[in-house]
Amino acid sequence: MISSSKPQIGRPAFRSVLFAVAIVSFAGMHPVQGATFQINDPDEFSRIIDTTNAVVTTNAVINSWLEGPVWIPSDGGYLVFCDQGNNRLKKLVPPGTVTDYLQPPANTLYNGTILDAHERLLAVAAGSAGLRVVMITNGVEEVLATTCNGLRFYSPNDLVEKSDGTIWFTDPGYNGGVGNPPQPGFQPSYGVYQFTPPDGDATCVPVITSGISRPNGLCFSPDESRLYVADTEWNRHRILVYDVSPSNTLSGGTVFANIDNGAPDGIRCDVDGRVWSSAGDGVHIFAPDGHLIGKILFNKTANLCFGGPEYKTLYMTGQPVVASIPVLVAGIPSVKKLDYHMAGDTLTFSWPAPSTGFELSQASALGEDTIWTNVNASIIVSNDQNQVTLETTNAAAYYRLRL
Numbered sequence: 161m162i163s164s165s166k167p168q169i170g171r172p173a174f175r176s177v178l179f180a181v182a183i184v185s186f187a188g189m190h191p192v193q194g195a196t197f198q199i200n201d202p203d204e205f206s207r208i209i210d211t212t213n214a215v216v217t218t219n220a221v222i223n224s225w226l227e228g229p230v231w232i233p234s235d236g237g238y239l240v241f242c243d244q245g246n247n248r249l250k251k252l253v254p255p256g257t258v259t260d261y262l263q264p265p266a267n268t269l270y271n272g273t274i275l276d277a278h279e280r281l282l283a284v285a286a287g288s289a290g291l292r293v294v295m296i297t298n299g300v301e302e303v304l305a306t307t308c309n310g311l312r313f314y315s316p317n318d319l320v321e322k323s324d325g326t327i328w329f330t331d332p333g334y335n336g337g338v339g340n341p342p343q344p345g346f347q348p349s350y351g352v353y354q355f356t357p358p359d360g361d362a363t364c365v366p367v368i369t370s371g372i373s374r375p376n377g378l379c380f381s382p383d384e385s386r387l388y389v390a391d392t393e394w395n396r397h398r399i400l401v402y403d404v405s406p407s408n409t410l411s412g413g414t415v416f417a418n419i420d421n422g423a424p425d426g427i428r429c430d431v432d433g434r435v436w437s438s439a440g441d442g443v444h445i446f447a448p449d450g451h452l453i454g455k456i457l458f459n460k461t462a463n464l465c466f467g468g469p470e471y472k473t474l475y476m477t478g479q480p481v482v483a484s485i486p487v488l489v490a491g492i493p494s495v496k497k498l499d500y501h502m503a504g505d506t507l508t509f510s511w512p513a514p515s516t517g518f519e520l521s522q523a524s525a526l527g528e529d530t531i532w533t534n535v536n537a538s539i540i541v542s543n544d545q546n547q548v549t550l551e552t553t554n555a556a557a558y559y560r561l562r563l
Contacts, residue, residue: 195442195458195485204453208434208445208489216458219475219482220258222250226477228318228426230273230281231467231493233516239467240281241477242270244335247287249273249296252482254468262299265289269335272318272377272426272463277325277496277512278544284316284329288337293319293329293360305329305360308353312346314338318377318426318463322384323497326408328354328367332374332392350374352389354408371413372400377427377438377463380404381448382492388416388435390424397423399437399446417446426463426477430489436474438464443476456485466491470563490563498561505552511561513546520548523558532560 195216199205224245232238239252240261249270251261264270269287276282281296282304291313293305304327306312315336319329333340333350342348352368352375355361368375373393380387387402387410401416417424422440429435433448438461445453461478468475468484471494475484496515501508509520521532540547 195456198455198457200455201447201451201453204434204447205445208430208453209456209485209487214486216456216483216485217255219252219254219256219484220250221481222246222258223480225462225479226482227271227463228273228283229463229465229467229475229477229482230275231465231471231475232275232279232281233467234279234514237468239465239475239482240273241463241475241482242273242283244269244271249283254484258482262296264301267337271316271335272329274319274321275493276321276327277323279514279516282319282321282327284319286315286317286335288335291315291336291338293327293355295357303360304357305353305355305364307361308347308355308364308366311348313353314341314343314346314350317375320378320380322380322408324408326354326356327360328352328378328387330375330378330389332376334374352378367408367410368402368413376423377425379427379429379435379492381429381433382431382495388427388429390427390437392423392425399424399427399435401450416450417444417452419444422460425461426465428464428466429492430466430487431492431495432489434489436464438462438476438478443474459483466493470494494563496561498559500559502552506549507552508547508549509559510545510547513541513544515546515561517563518561519563520559520561522560524556526558530558532562535559 224243228242230240243250248263249261251259267287267289268285270283271286273283285292295302313331314333317330317332330352351366354367355364372391375389376392377390387404389400391398397419399416400413402410403412419439424437427437435446437444440460442458443456461476464476467473471491473484474487496511499510520535523530523532537548
């Protein structure tokens with residue numbers, strides 16, 4: 161059960177403060193620059209980061225441009241990220257064991273990565289040998305999308321999946337070696353696209369073709385009513401927000417927030433609808449109404465994701481480090497869509513399989529002190545869906561799927 165905050169009008173400005181934090185260095189690892197917190201909204205900041213105990217850990221140092229982190233919850237949990245300078249995907253087993261995960265053909269340059277609802281690894285290939293969206297299984301690529309309306313992309317950069325199974329991705333043209341639009345055989349402009357697997361090319365439609373210069377990172381709000389897109393044009397550095405209709409059309413495109421240091425490359429939402437953005441000085445965190453909650457100041461950051469137990473660890477990639485910090489709020493991957501079907505006296509719930517660490521739980525009432533208990537029922541896997549069937553009663557009950 162998730163509720164997203166609505167924009168607040170006339171919110172007062174908050175005093176900005178800096179909070180210094182010591183860096184803990186683990187054996188065999190390296191400290192990043194001394195981290196500080198810039199706190200603009202003290203009440204909100206206290207809900208997301210414990211400034212007394214949270215420290216930034218440097219998990220890896222690689223002399224390269226590091227992108228696209230994604231948390232893989234299986235096999236004990238590990239991080240996959242993109243080592244663009246060396247044209248490969250890396251695997252990080254916390255706290256600091258790094259190995260090669262996949263080395264594709266030259267000039268592939270994986271960038272954004274995500275897990276879909278079935279915990280399969282999806283990636284965009286931004287280099288001249290790529291220019292496509294793929295699924296990677298056991299080191300083998302399955303191409304999902306290479307064209308839209310018969311025209312190629314300049315350099316896909318980041319992607320996200322909506323709960324209806326559609327894949328949305330950006331094409332800002334970095335690293336593709338194609339040249340600026342329009343180019344023969346390529347899209348008329350940089351943009352944002354949507355498609356439905358497995359027939360990606362046949363279902364691909366452009367969803368944003370104007371009003372944005374270099375669409376880069378993107379993410380949905382928890383209820384998927386909003387789409388946030390980072391615009392990394394050198395003189396803009398802003399995050400735009402669009403309203404999403406039930407039929408997946410977009411409207412709006414207003415400025416949600418501006419990044420005052422560096423560019424908003426990778427962005428992600430937490431379960432309460434805050435937007436976490438990479439920046440030239442670390443990570444900037446915005447409330448759902450767009451006001452700045454505060455910053456994690458330590459190092460130039462290119463991308464980020466939530467991972468670890470309960471998805472309450474923020475992983476950050478940049479140059480030349482992969483770093484992490486514990487947070488108090490879970491990221492969006494800690495929630496999955498729960499469907500139901502009523503037939504007679506039975507109620508059947510279903511959600512995508514696998515679902516590592518997720519539990520179906522129930523409560524008799526909702527409120528600040530709601531007590532959730534796990535549902536003790538057998539799970540049947542059918543057509544890549546987990547299914548649980550329960551007998552209905554006259555008592556009120558609420559259900560959710562959470563870690």
